[in-house]
Amino acid sequence: MRKTLTCGVLVLLAARTPAAHAEQPTESATPDARVEQRAAGYCDWVQGLGDAEAALELAPEVFGSFGVVNTGEAEGGVPLGKPKLRVTAGLSYDFVGLYRGHKIHRRAAAECRRHQALSSLQAAVRQGMGLGEDSALEARARVLQDALPRAEELVNALRADLRDGRATLEELNAMQVRLDNLRSLSTDTALARERLASRPEFPRGQRLEPLLEELRAADDAVEVATGSLRRAKAWELSVRGGYDEVFDVEQEVPLFGQVMLTYDLGHLWQGKANARARDGRRRSTTNDVDGVHQKISELLVELRSRHRTEEARLREVSALVSDLEGQLREVEALQTREIRRFRDYLLLELARLRAEQAYLTAHVEALTSFLGTTRP
Template sequence: MPILCRRALCIGIFIVAAGGPSAAFAQSPDDTSAEHLDAYCTWRGAQADAEQSLLWAPDVVAWSWGDGLYDSGELVDNGALRGRILAGIRYDFSDLYRGFLLGDEAEAACARYRAMSRFEAALERSGHIGQRAALEAQQKVLAEAIPQAKEVIEGLKAAVAGKRASDRELRAMQIRLDTLERMAQNTRDTLVQLGDAPAKSPDIHALLDAFLTADSAYQRAQAKTQRAESWELSLAAGYSHRFGDTTSAPVFAGGTFSFNIGQLWAGAATERAIDAHEVWQEKRPGGPSGKLRELVRAHQFSARADREKLQANALMLADLEERLERLAPLKGQEAVSFRNLVWFDYAQLLAETAPVAERLKEMEAFLRTMEAREAARDEDNPQEDATTYVTRRFALAYKPTPLSEIKRPATPQEELKKLTSYNPRSLDLILGNVEHEVSGSNDFAIKVPKLRVELPGSDGRLGLVRFTYDGPSEETVDFASGRSRAQIGLKLRAQDSCNVLYVMWRIDPDQRIMVSSKSNPGQHLNRECGNAGYANLRPTSVTHPPLVKPGATHTLGAYLKDDVLQVFVDDKLVWKGDVGTLSYDGVTGLRSDNGVFSDVTIFSKPRE
């Protein structure tokens, strides 16, 4: 009977009112990969169908025997059979309304479950922020490092074959290469497990708002269904016969209406309950907002740890880069082997640092989004103090040198070759003059017995001069000591005439490289200091330069870094030593005495 009723009596009402709950639950979710969402909605829709089948069907009124089933009045014939038979149908229109509300409640439950699932999925993904970017950064570093490491191994194998290195050293290097290859394999495996990257990261706050909205809608749907039980409107009709009664018609019809007056106050109470439920969802630790707060706190602690690790790694990387640069010009198998060890340490540390920097970048972007949403942060949130701020600024500002450059850092000779030539017209002539030889070039000639030149705005730590020696000058000028010689050289850190570092190539009467410091604190003019304050510096290594013959062209270069001076003649190191802590600083310059020089070009670079 209920099925007949649903098809015969109620199908018209269903079509007009809603079209049936099955149509609503047939829609596919936005996230088509989440089949459990469809399964849940199908289950809730089937539950609503089952309850609607009972509520929307009419009640069949039972018949019975007995004395005065509905009427206990006396019969005319006292000896007649007493009793009544009754059969009919009763339909409750309030049940029809509750049936529709159950369908709405099922739809609201489905929408709530979908919103909750999407929010929790986004929460789960947000727990791994920066993981893919970190792995890709590590993979990039290792993809560059491993081929270079294999080149190192091949070179070492050749050294072992030539008896220049030991098998033990080769095995130690091979272990380091194996470590890099294991890191690369683990990185590739983890990236495969992560699968394809999502097209776009979801807005977790928008998903949270959608869930809270859907949750409130579900609470209202439940409350509406419950309040529908406060009233009843039913109609009944059928056949009724009382034995022995020949005066009344054998049919009946009637209706019932009832209303619980508590409904007048239930609406306001329901709204208070829904508001309280929203507050509870916001405040409870295990609620959606609480889970998001816990995630933010976890990322704040992780970001702080990453900043500290990045700072430590940045300092170690900078130290290893400096070591590699110092080792670059050294020759011999022992120096090469030690440099290879340092390079492997650098490569592994860089492969460990790159993912930390990428993860921190995405994590800080996520935290900035969260903090922009939250007007007031929890008291137990970790606050960034001044030390951490400095750490972050240092770590994020430091850019490690690429491995391709670390493999073969620029040598001092290469740095000198990068210098820019200065136009003779831009020189600051302190004493003497130069003659511009060819228009459009920076070459000039020196014919005066004394020349003192400075390069305005230049970096006083490196310089190079190219020249052709044409013999002694026509006029010879003695020094203050009474002696004279022909020479040409560079001025480094030239503050003035009284405070300067000289790198001179003596040509006549003897040929050698001389480095001397002239220091006279507080004095600036030559008439103040004269010949005072000179100190010849001793080298830690020195070789004789080639003989300078008239008509020959040579270069003289000087490279000063960290108080260590290297002097190069025709790209070959001829002098190296520690100049100590100089009390002055200034520009690059040029000096010549008692010689004629042509095709002279002076090189330096602007001070940074």
């Protein structure tokens, strides 16, 4: 007959289970709200799976059995008396389950972090060379929206002068060409904004390289948690206790308690295997030619080249704008017909250059933010 040992310990363990379930890993950075929304379904999925798996690890087991047993044997193995009914029921709890449940939650949180970083990087890949162009196109559209009505007024005034014989057809054609260029630029800008709006948006203020590092760190955290779970399977430290009665047999206290520790010797060989798996996973994801790491690396090279090119172009355009603004100030005071025509040409050309300057300024600033480079 077995005596009771620690039934009270089982109640204490059951009370501690919710606290272990509530523990969650601290994330390194708060992702953009739109990224969270895109990854919400995946995060709910993996965290729901984690909660379902961890629930079985963190909660105690209830067991019971009913049958017949022999109550004793005489010399020579002859049973004494008739078999007696026996009822056993109780609780069992594995302390190692606390550790496994914690690691399951850590793995689910790391998988969510990995998917959030991956979702942002995939959005950057979809944007491609248009990354950061949304703010640049918006800046160009604002300049053109302000400039087009003034340009149309100048062309309409020139048509009236042509009818009155104060302008030539060549002058009107030259102005109409400049106006058409502005209209065409406005149309192209609107189409480009619609095209970019249909693609997944990359969060403003994010940088590509830290996101890539976050993806690597989260993926490594998934593998570390998975390896810890594999190693934890080698251990079991359980406490069992409950009710155990054999009918028609006198028992002083029909209770029992048991502590059991088991260890699988295969654990001795798991360390090197897990280390090799972790290193292999890291090299596999980094060197995958179709993976996001390779695509982002290629995109970074292209964006840095475009960043340098547009910085140089911005300096050139800014110099041209300053020069034309200076010329415009000089001719404003002159009132001859030829000077007024030259002024009108300057206004339309200046509108186009200002639109390009606004685009380049906003795009260079956006690329600077994404790449983490410093403006010269």
